[in-house]
Amino acid sequence: MMMQINNNHKKICFVSTITNSLIFFMSPHVLELSKTYVITLVARGDASELGGVLSKQVAFQPLNIERDISPWRDFLALIKLITIFHKHKFDCVHSLTPKAGLLSMIAARFAGVPVRVHTFTGQVWVSKTGIIRWLLKQLDKILIWAATDLLADGHEQVDFLVHEGISSAGRIKVLANGSICGVDTTRFSPNETMRKALRSRFQIPQEGVVVLYLGRLKRDKGVEDLCSAFNLVAKSDPSVFLMVVGQDEDSLEERVSEVAIKFPGRVHRVVGVTQTPQHFMAASDIFCLPSHREGLNVTLLESASMSLPAVASRIYGVTEVVVDGETGMLHEQKNITDLAAKLQKIAADREMRIKLGVAARKRVMMLYPQTLVVQAMSTFYANKLNTKRS
Structure with missing residues (x-):
């Protein structure tokens, strides 16, 4: 009432x-x-x-x-x-x-x-x-x-x-x-203590490279594309991990489970809507949004504020947030091979990740506080x- x-x-x-x-x-x-x-x-x-x-x-x-x-x-x-x-x-x-x-x-x-x-x-x-x-x-x-x-x-x-x-x-x-x-850039800021704590909780080595997807699990968000691309990346790079956080709204749980079974201990699933997205971002190295449609995605901005470089689709809305080669890398929409290649490239280059992440946070603080x-x-x-x- x-x-x-x-x-x-x-x-x-x-x-x-x-x-x-x-x-x-x-x-x-x-x-x-x-x-x-x-x-x-x-x-x-x-x-x-x-x-x-x-x-x-x-x-x-x-x-x-x-x-x-x-x-x-x-x-x-x-x-x-x-x-x-x-x-x-x-x-x-x-x-x-x-x-x-x-x-x-x-x-x-x-x-x-x-x-x-x-x-x-x-x-x-x-x-x-x-x-x-x-x-x-x-x-x-x-x-x-x-x-x-x-x-x-x-x-x-x-x-x-x-x-x-x-x-x-x-x-x-x-x-x-x-x-x-906009983004609360104090709440969404790099947190080394939380990074270590969450990695310890999920038994992810501190030197591992974590790719994060955080949002609703929908087909038009590209979750299936991410699973397929991670399958390719994980085969060639044993240091890469995947974390999928969010509520399944499109019966995609089985698809994520398939990848988790194939790569034991390297795929971590957090079910449901989280009230503390910054914790998972703190534990991650790359934010991935392989979406087929977007507005100006808030979670993408929040992850940028956490100094996470993005690998995301080259679609309107996303390209307004991610500056290709400056704050992240863009892949062609629905192109799993291109998505995997971009993930592999950024995962293998720590200096690039740091450089892109610093620029991403700076851009959010300037444009989207x-x-x-x-x-x-x-x-x-x-x-x-x-x-x-x-």
């Missing part, structure tokens, strides 16, 4: 499909904005999952929003959103994730919410083909029609959406230099809610 808040301040509602998105992406914004506004968070999940985010100024409204297309359940969610928005008379509704964006922008428009903001963090339809791709693109166009303001987490994503005819030039804005929440991004969001809201009133 939703906590009741009595306050005369202007009201903002953030909507996401799941609470994890709100925790990982919006926590710093919510904490800062709640100093000025009354905040309500809407997502599928439980209030206990939001930890220290909730307060007298921040309430939670659970609502089941399916990630995949489900016409009847989507319709029910739409009706519930319209009801919630009518009841609370929000000054602004701000959505994340594709499905939550579509439903909440339509609902907010029908409910008469004056400021309707959606943040694009990547497109599901990028890796689709045929009628499904066409349909999903049309749904994004409906979302844009219903919104008053559009944000994207990176400039390359804006260019892509314009190129694909989803939005007109100038319609979508990027705050600061990009990134949905969390304080800069949070301030940009606060300024955005100060302007919007002073000029558009209910």
Whole structure:
């Protein structure tokens, strides 16, 4: 049941499909904005999952929003959103994730919410083909029609959406230099003590080279590509280890297990969502993101802040974070041979890893500090809610 808040301040509602998105992406914004506004968070999940985010100024409204297309359940969610928005008379509704964006922008428009903001963090339809791709693109166009303001987490994503005819030039804005929440560069900084402790826990030799994948286990994140590439690298270099951290959302556990069985003691699997990604990054030497589609990936920025060089796909969003040959190495999308070659090259050259890692952290500290991004969001809201009133 939703906590009741009595306050005369202007009201903002953030909507996401799941609470994890709100925790990982919006926590710093919510904490800062709640100093000025009354905040309500809407997502599928439980209030206990939001930890220290909730307060007298921040309430939670659970609502089941399916990630995949489900016409009847989507319709029910739409009706519930319209009801919630009518009841609370929000000054602004701000959505994340594709499905939550579509439903909440339509609902907010029908409910008469004056400021309707959606943040694009990547497109599901990028890796689709045929009628499904066409349909999903049309749904994004409906979302844009219903919104008053559009944000994207990176400039390359804006260019892509314009190129694909989803939005007109100038319609979508990027705050600061990009990134949905920036990086806490103090929390995400090299930690030799944690490195030694975690390697000891997993029985990884201190001189071993650890390749880390941290994120949702999805096919379009390239997890299968990574397993195949590691299979090639591990055969020729016994010093290379693989650590896979995250929640399996695409039945890929068996694929990771196959590689683990083939190379006993060299593949380490940490199941579920971690609240301490910096610990696994501290224990690693290379961050790998062989994704088929991305926005401006936050985890990629966080690993860079930990002075980890990246080996990642040459796709929009990723190329905005990883400067090839300067902060990491890019491989051709879905090219397992190229991915393996880049992993092998960087794993074999310690001096290169150090040089790339130092440059990666320096770049994050200059362009993506969390304080800069949070301030940009606060300024955005100060302007919007002073000029558009209910």
